[in-house]
Amino acid sequence: MTHSKCKVALLHAAGYAGRELARILLGHPRVTIDTLTSRTFAGKPIWVAYPSLRGESDLVFTAPDDLDLYSIDAVFVSAEHGKAAPLLKGLIDAGYDGAVIDLSADFRFRDPRIYNTWFGHTHPAPELLENFTYGLVEIRAPYGNDSKWIANPGCFATGISLSLWPLAKNLSRFEAAVTALSGASGSGTRPTATTHYPTRDGNVRAYKILGHQHLPEILQILGPHADIAFVPVSGPWTKGIWGTAHVTLPKGVTAGNVASWYHSAYGSARCIRLWPNALPELRYAAGTPYCDIGFVERDSKLVVGFALDNLLKGAASQAVQNLNLLMGWPDTMGLFADG
Amino acid sequence: MTHSKCKVALLHAAGYAGRELARILLGHPRVTIDTLTSRTFAGKPIWVAYPSLRGESDLVFTAPDDLDLYSIDAVFVSAEHGKAAPLLKGLIDAGYDGAVIDLSADFRFRDPRIYNTWFGHTHPAPELLENFTYGLVEIRAPYGNDSKWIANPGCFATGISLSLWPLAKNLSRFEAAVTALSGASGSGTRPTATTHYPTRDGNVRAYKILGHQHLPEILQILGPHADIAFVPVSGPWTKGIWGTAHVTLPKGVTAGNVASWYHSAYGSARCIRLWPNALPELRYAAGTPYCDIGFVERDSKLVVGFALDNLLKGAASQAVQNLNLLMGWPDTMGLFADG
């Protein structure tokens, strides 16, 4: 029954996360894409922005100013950090009362002061923050019945938080030394010096060393007893994040303990795959909705490794998991071949 | 005797060709770099622009406006197309009378109308064109004794002209169907949509199909009896150009004829390597001052292949060959380990 499908709007959808959202939702059995907005591509068919989808949809981009959310059940917002908050505040003030899944950082923090400290600006709608649920599915779901606004987690934050969460739950205090490398699609569609091919090819480059804005996001999830040193790195590939976390285990904690914590935390989570006594390879996670997590212990030194597609589990497929949860469906609907 | 070294200035030297020129000339036994100009890096040591050279030189960039060519023996100009002509006209009007090696397209053509047709602007100093020598070394050298201004050839033009020249000399008429792929360094240092890593990685993309501005340069060398269809292509790597030219041989021309034409044309050219009965691989030419040329014949179908480093034989090392020739030295001085 087509009329019963969930109607969604994708706002600021011309970027990479928007493309992945469109691709997934075109195949989702219970969703129909009603609207995509883009200032740049307004009036053009979606394949002009995403040529790989040419032939698969007749959808046309709408100008942001022509947006009409009447009869829309859910919106996904893929605006840049700092632009989603005023946009969503406007929609809510104008009466929009459907579901919201915001892929930006604008509603990820409970404490509005974090925006001043880490993002360099005052949050324009701090009163909305407490109504957003931080949508790290495998840790935070099931959500409360009144959840209808989701702050979709950051890509690094998803990988690091999921891979350290079983330790955070079971250790009273721990330090983790994290080095995580991201492909170039994580930087978005706008060309910059660090995504210039001659600069990126064959290169590895750290940035925001010990000071990346995903750090407070990670600590908000893991808790203040987690002490994280995080070095984000740009690697010479397009898709996916791969990282290691080094942890020294407290006396008495065995490899067996660690394994049981991970299995217990994620045993039934379809979008997490555990690789005990190994670290996952990036290529198996790239292009999938999985976060792969592995762990290796030797002489009380533990290395936890993780791999995920920054545009999927780190953005679009996790956003679809969140839509599914808000709608009361299985969280993986539309993400796998079996439905 | 240091005081007898040739003093050179590198103008607009902060790009990739400038970096390669600086790298080569720092090791040249008879050249000293006196000046490098860059608006962006004025006052900064060269390693800020070329970090790989950190530790190898104390040179500091000069602002273009502070340029002083008193006592300079030769200038290399790496300005963008359209910017070299007014710059050089200014220098010449101001009395500079040393050697000039211009790496832009601004003085490559004898016929000023080509600038209107192919570059979309009227040439600002057409009276200078006839005094420039087109510096395709292995075809045009030795130059006349009065040559002191060189128009250094384009990268595609170098590869295509060198690889087809023996045919042009020996056939009264021929058609060549050329497909040539370039790495991303050929697009310069400025990030653009086509050099954005997620766009370039794993991608192949043609552009200016049958209409690239190197075509008139090629025809100026080969002559009007050459009929060239040229498809330039962007490939997913950084260094080097690799291409094929398909030619149908006239009746009676054998593979043996073709081989003898190539050996006769280039037998003593140090910077050309012939690969008979093979097409050259890109990796052997990348990073070297060679243009590698190969050819394979079957049933009167001939395929000529070529490979060269667009920044070296296609720009900087060819420019050094040209300096060497202007100074009366062996053309390869400073390009090889043996001097």
Added chain:
Amino acid sequence: MTHSKCKVALLHAAGYAGRELARILLGHPRVTIDTLTSRTFAGKPIWVAYPSLRGESDLVFTAPDDLDLYSIDAVFVSAEHGKAAPLLKGLIDAGYDGAVIDLSADFRFRDPRIYNTWFGHTHPAPELLENFTYGLVEIRAPYGNDSKWIANPGCFATGISLSLWPLAKNLSRFEAAVTALSGASGSGTRPTATTHYPTRDGNVRAYKILGHQHLPEILQILGPHADIAFVPVSGPWTKGIWGTAHVTLPKGVTAGNVASWYHSAYGSARCIRLWPNALPELRYAAGTPYCDIGFVERDSKLVVGFALDNLLKGAASQAVQNLNLLMGWPDTMGLFADG
């Protein structure tokens, strides 16, 4: 109704084409994978061979010797060239009477002498050749009612034949000069000197110049009035083939004629996308079941470009199109999000 699903077996399924077949068929609405064989992975779950599919299927590889085709409706054979023929002859002799889709070259030619000339061996079952349909869907379908054995086309042959077919239909004679580059997945899963990362990275390398075994396959489709010079090339990427064909148009043939020929030939073919006045980019075709074809004309010189994923339209997704056709379903069932 699960019991009505088509049951298929994937033989020698541990390679890249087998992986893509398994991935597609796991999501096909009317197919169920009954059996996968692999000598190397016998007894192991499929994710050991294809880790990216871990979590999506519990299938286990069967040893080839344990193969039981009772109740199997169709087999896909992904054996190496030369190994599929004896395997299939054995199955047929043993009474297997279901559908066959062979991805090797072993049944692509009507004339058994081609195996001696191009593959260096005598065909072991020449009597079967006439019963195979060459499964180049958009040219050869609909198949005869008695077709049940399909020789799935080669990857280069698919791209070149599809892109030149409209010319072959409409010109009494034409020459095409083809240069086509393939990613490394086309070489299969076995490591070799030419797929060694340091050898392939940043490199371009031609091979079997003017003598590739896909040439007779192309001529068998296009006809003897097509005269093709084909240079196959290895490029530095994993997925996809990209190529150009240069053709000199006969007098009187216009760009408009050419465009109408292509639209007429492929207007309703879902798996072909035309890009008039452009050449397709590889990245839009990679990972899709499309063959993208573009064409540009200037002064009677025509360049036709094509791009396809060698493992999909060049192997697995075309094989699924063929299964669909044999079963009487729409040819694209299971290949797109909309079913």
Added chain:
Amino acid sequence: MTHSKCKVALLHAAGYAGRELARILLGHPRVTIDTLTSRTFAGKPIWVAYPSLRGESDLVFTAPDDLDLYSIDAVFVSAEHGKAAPLLKGLIDAGYDGAVIDLSADFRFRDPRIYNTWFGHTHPAPELLENFTYGLVEIRAPYGNDSKWIANPGCFATGISLSLWPLAKNLSRFEAAVTALSGASGSGTRPTATTHYPTRDGNVRAYKILGHQHLPEILQILGPHADIAFVPVSGPWTKGIWGTAHVTLPKGVTAGNVASWYHSAYGSARCIRLWPNALPELRYAAGTPYCDIGFVERDSKLVVGFALDNLLKGAASQAVQNLNLLMGWPDTMGLFADG
């Protein structure tokens, strides 16, 4: 005076390290390559093994069995681990008394039991171990006057030891959590599953997690008060190693202390470049004889980063530094444009 040049032999020189050694030594002002051995390439000119050097040398490979070291001043051995020891024992037993620079691991350890534990075999010539100098130039030089045999350090060991040495000298105890990624040239010329292009492209993969054989090498240099957790990783590029080491600084140690330790340790080392308050990028070190080291501190968390070319500072150029030192020349002779 050519007759006074140092004559060297490169044994088992057909691999990547041999190629880099040959390339460097062809340009070395005081060295002449007398002999290169290779079983595979015996009788062939060196460009067959290293086509990029075609045109630059007429040297021909000698079969290992035809080796004649009479009048040879120094040998470089690039044999695989386990094969250099019997080879060198044979040469020494046969009376060879010139300099030796062994690039394998066979003479890096003083304690022969390490070969049993980490390499799985008993050392065939333990009596020679004490006569080898571990050639980590910037830490171990000047060598004793009687040094003439050098064990050239491993590539990971060079980067990790050099980057942690200033800490090891100044802290009574410290832990470092190291994640270091290597390009594919580190795996040598033989194709394997992990260097297969489709496997390596876009992939990141850890191996020998917490158990790499360079670990005892590192500890032998740094001392037992260093506690190192090391995760070696394969990255998708060809040249170079890039890594991070996380260290928690003891109370009272400031960023200023750390900076002064590094400057003091390496202030005059030409082949080490320090990047204070930054981590080095891989691309600036790749293709150079440098080990680049950077460090960033925040709240007593220190991250040390390093980058080097595994075939140069991690093998061939360090070997040339060692030759220079044995000969009493400046260690960087032949490595830089200025001599």
